[in-house]
Amino acid sequence: MSDSILEQIFIKRSQQKKKTSPLNYKERWFILTQEKIAYYDFDPDKGKRKGLRGHVDIEKIKCVEAVQPEPNCPQERIEPESTTFDTTSSNSVSQGVVYDEGPLYIFAKSEDIRDQWIKKLKELVRFNKDLMQKYHPCFWVDGVWLCCQQEVKQAMGCKVLDHKNGFASKASQRRCSRKPLPPTPKEPSRPLPPEPPEPAGPSVGMTVIAEYSYTPKTFQDLELRKDEEYTILDMSDDNWWRARDKLGNEGYIPSNYVVEAKNGLEKFNWYCKNMNRSQAEQLLKTENKDGGFLVRDSSKAGKYTVSLLTKSGGGSCRHYNICTTAQGQFYLAEKHNFETIPELINYHQHNAAGMVSRLKYIVSNQAQPPSTTGLGYGEWEIDPRSLTFIKELGTGQFGVVKYGKWQGQHDVAIKMIKEGSMSEDDFIEEAKIMMKLRHENLVQLYGVCTKQRPIYIVTEFLSNGCLLTYLREGLTQHPTPIQLLEMCKDVSEGMAYLESKQYIHRDLAARNCLVDGNGTVKVTDFGLSRYVLDDEYTSSVGSKFPVRWSPPEVLLYCKFSSKSDIWAYGVLMWEVYTLGRLPYERLNNTEIVDQVSRGLRLFRPQLANERVYSIMSSCWLDKADERPTFQELALTVQDLLYELQ
Structure with missing residues (x-):
């Protein structure tokens, strides 16, 4: 990291994940450099900075302004007013710290400190592209902007900025289209509940193991080799972590391709992650071996199931939930308890102990790698020349959808947007946010081709269709x-x-x-x-x-x-x-x-x-x-x- 310009302890306000959950206020150690504003955990007793919690690149900042306090805000949060850093791109949720799709709210300890940071930040961002002409002077709370009552988080601001080398005029600072609404009777004023401790989880500096191999797709990416260890250097992007391999090479890796290096089940061939009962039965029947088995995630989070094929009695699949005793031991059959699941599997590979058969043959699904968020770190605008069209899949609301390849090897679906069917400029801005959404039950948006017409939306391809x-x-x-x-x-x-x-x-x-x-x-x-x-x-x-x-x-x-x-x-x-x-x-x-x-x-x-x-x-x-x-x-x-x- 380059030399720091300013350092300060601030209170950071997180957006709630749900409307029913309380807002979160945490003290963070903020460091401003020429490239970014980063914030860290810190030890108040020793006065030392700890792990990186996130950052915003200076080049992505579109606006720096004072923000009016929230209604019903605890008194210690009201003065001084907060500062908002509004970025061009969606940021991601990381261990309970949320940047959401735009504003990052920070409470300074005094008005002087706040003004000092605003002034310095405005100097740094004054030549940025796409500086905002309007901003929201009040908070986004429970799905609405308090200043103008707009219900779309990406909606244009309601207060005009007069930009002069990155600074807003005093006249613009006095203008605001509406005052915040008073609190509704359903939400009486009350102090914030006690702050829960942050959940334990991945952190910068940890060692991870690659569950899947990954071939770099951009010059910023780092190659992953299955089962090798890597050190995490930066987790500020929830989907792409910066890592170092054992040879000292550094680059970005898809975060869903690695797991923390600990005594987990991922290293065992019999463990089939993210497989449901129907898929397990299909796999076992395809292998068709008496005593063929695998261990999969149960439908209940944190639980596991052994799926076993037996050919006796006409042949069928049996499913045994792995249970735990009050002392935390694991068992399939009572009186046969084990400290770990691998010990349990090893025992039942030699003893049926109440099951229809012992576990004779390991059946592995050789899992396909999950979809990455985008086709590489920072890759959202896709060169249409890298796409090969193979066949038409159908016609939807927006136009023709085709199956194709990216760079001749990666399966993709390409939605060719019919001109006049979509508000294209608005969608292109939204696409940058949608690309950050990643879940195994969402079709992954890889990127868009916007330099020509019609524009293309490139997504994950699913072979069984609609x-x-x-x-x-x-x-x-x-x-x-x-x-x-x-x-x-x-x-x-x-x-x-x-x-x-x-x-x-x-x-x-x-x-x-x-x-x-x-x-x-x-x-x-x-x-x-x-x-x-x-x-x-x-x-x-x-x-x-x-x-x-x-x-x-x-x-x-x-x-x-x-x-x-x-x-x-x-x-x-x-x-x-x-x-x-x-x-x-x-x-x-x-x-x-x-x-x-x-x-x-x-x-x-x-x-x-x-x-x-x-x-x-x-x-x-x-x-x-x-x-x-x-x-x-x-x-x-x-x-x-x-x-x-």
Whole structure:
């Protein structure tokens, strides 16, 4: 790091992950250099700086201004006012510290210190590109800007800045379009709850082991070799960590390709990470060895299951949950307890001890590497000359979708945006944020081609295609209850991740989910409906509007929220359990708007038991705030799956 210009202890305000959770205030040691503003943990007793918690590159800063205090803010936070650093790109969540999609709020200890930092930062950013003309002088709280009540976090600011070499004039500092709203009666003024301790987790300086090999795709990337160790140098980007290999080479690696070097299960061939019951049965039956086994993650987080194939009695797969005693020991059969799971597996490789067979043959899935966030560190604008088009997959709302290769070797799906179908400039800005979203149940956006028309959206390719088609044609004639529930679990977990990022899908349905080669379902096209320029799509009268997946508040008032996504998820579950039937198939759109507003709900599918239907029904409550969250739905589905296993 270059020489520091300023150093100071500040209070950093984190954005809450959910509207119901409290804001987080933490003291951090901030260091300003010519290149970045970085913040660290520190030991108040020894007065020493500790691990790096994050940073913002100076070249990405678009605005530095004083911000008005929040309503109901604790007195010790009100004075002095805070400073906001508004960056051009989305930042990521790292161990409870959130930069979110723009503002980073910091509370200085005195007005003089605050003004000193603002002045110095303005000097550093005065030649930056895309300096803002307007900014938000008040906080983003519970999904709304307090100054102007806009509900889109990326919305243009409401207070004008007069830029003069990076400085705003005093006149502009006095202007503000609206005052903050007073607190609502539902949220009375109260002090912040005690700050919980930060969870333990990965940290700078730790040693990790590569679970997968990775070939560098940009000059900034570092090659990974499976099972080799690497040292983490910087974790400020949640998706791409800077690391050093044993030869001293440094570069960026995809963070989901490595695990912390400790006594985990990843190094054992019998452990199949992120595999569900249906996938395990398919793999074991393909190998078709008596006593073939693997260990997989259970549907309940933190639990594991042994899946075992036996040919006795006609042949079948058995699934044994690994249990724990009150003392923390592991067992499959009572009275045979072990300190570790590897010791347990080793014992049962030689002794059946109550199971239908001993564990005779290891079956490994040779897992494919997960998708990276982007095609390399900082790579979001893709050169169209690096794309090879192979075949057409179909035509969607925005245009033709094709299967192809990037650099002749990486499978990708290429969405060719039909001119006039999308607000392109707005989407391009949003794409930079969407690329930061990474979850195993979301289709990964790799990048965009924006230098020509039509523009391309390049995403992960999933070989089994659209979930709706898969339900109608790709499944066996008699899918098991577990198969169907696993599909719903996949979608709920992907949506719970979007919910945690305060992201609204607006068009969740089986047609907007894809299925990979292992049968895993992933949500796609999240948020794209905001950029549609088709009036017929945005009107509830027109045939393109997702009327059949919309709750009363959307049908009547076009009020979208995470709770309208919950309603749509209930309809998607119904699609899954009817194997792709059209919701309200005997009604037209006008009749649906009228009857759903009056209380009509979809019937219970024949394949859904009462417990599954109760989950669907909880998504269709009249009052939006009474519907569950996706986090709650994911846990409910997870528990039900665990019982079925």
